[in-house]
Amino acid sequence: MRILLIGAEGPVGRAAASALAAHEIVTAGRKSGDLRVDISDSASIEALYQQAGQLDAVICCAGSARFAPISEMTEEAFAAGLANKLMGQVNLVLKGLAHVAEGGSFTLTSGSLDRYPIRKGSNAATINAALSGFVRGAALDMPRGIRINVVSPTLLEESAEKLRPMIPGHVPVSAHRVGLAYVKAVEGAVNGETILVG
Numbered sequence: 528m529r530i531l532l533i534g535a536e537g538p539v540g541r542a543a544a545s546a547l548a549a550h551e552i553v554t555a556g557r558k559s560g561d562l563r564v565d566i567s568d569s570a571s572i573e574a575l576y577q578q579a580g581q582l583d584a585v586i587c588c589a590g591s592a593r594f595a596p597i598s599e600m601t602e603e604a605f606a607a608g609l610a611n612k613l614m615g616q617v618n619l620v621l622k623g624l625a626h627v628a629e630g631g632s633f634t635l636t637s638g639s640l641d642r643y644p645i646r647k648g649s650n651a652a653t654i655n656a657a658l659s660g661f662v663r664g665a666a667l668d669m670p671r672g673i674r675i676n677v678v679s680p681t682l683l684e685e686s687a688e689k690l691r692p693m694i695p696g697h698v699p700v701s702a703h704r705v706g707l708a709y710v711k712a713v714e715g716a717v718n719g720e721t722i723l724v725g
């Protein structure tokens with residue numbers, strides 16, 4: 528398969544790339560990868576698909592939420608998180624449909640902060656839950672047998688040292704397990720699913 532992987536340089540993207548290394552992988556990021564894209568900018572997403580050519584699968588392992596206590600969260604900051612991690616990934620699907628082959632797939636990435644909430648995490652919890660709703664709804668009318676799923680990992684072992692103070696008590700998961708979730712989404716038959724890891 529020819530797979531477009533956005534966000535291949537982060538711990539999650541590296542896990543996906545390593546697990547799917549048997550396929551042809553085209554990587555993309557703002558400053559890294561084979562192609563340039565900023566998922567928060569829909570014109571940039573359109574330009575990415577023009578350069579990427581025909582694809583069998585699109586995987587997104589990029590996107591950032593905003594973190595602040597709810598009493599300090601502003602409308603602008605909340606909307607910026609939605610525009611990036613939620614609408615960035617939704618727009619990758621809306622603008623990418625015509626570029627994905629029959630029977631292909633989209634795999635998005637959320638995270639566990641909707642099911643294991645943390646302080647300052649209301650924006651991330653909202654985005655993650657919304658991504659589950661998006662793939663569940665979209666799966667019902669995706670054209671040409673194209674499937675769509677979202678991988679929801681908890682804290683990766685690789686990120687644990689950096690993120691543990693923010694996310695106390697989470698049991699980290701290995702990159703191997705996270706990678707297998709992307710294999711299930713791309714090579715398997717699941718559709719409309721939130722694939723939980725941890």
Ligand SMILES: NC(=O)c1ccc[n+]([C@@H]2O[C@H](COP(=O)([O-])OP(=O)(O)OC[C@H]3O[C@@H](n4cnc5c(N)ncnc54)[C@H](OP(=O)(O)O)[C@@H]3O)[C@@H](O)[C@H]2O)c1
Nearest residue numbers: 534535536537538539556557558559565566589638683686
């Ligand atoms: N790490 C964890 O433990 C963990 C756990 C659960 C969920 N997640 C979620 O998984 C996703 C990836 O996390 P990560 O820790 O691997 O992230 P990361 O270290 O921040 O890496 C992000 C990757 O995405 C690219 N990227 C970032 N913003 C982008 C944008 N606006 N447009 C295009 N590419 C962009 C980066 O490349 P450039 O800098 O070149 O753009 C990089 O390749 C995030 O949504 C995160 O919330 C992470």
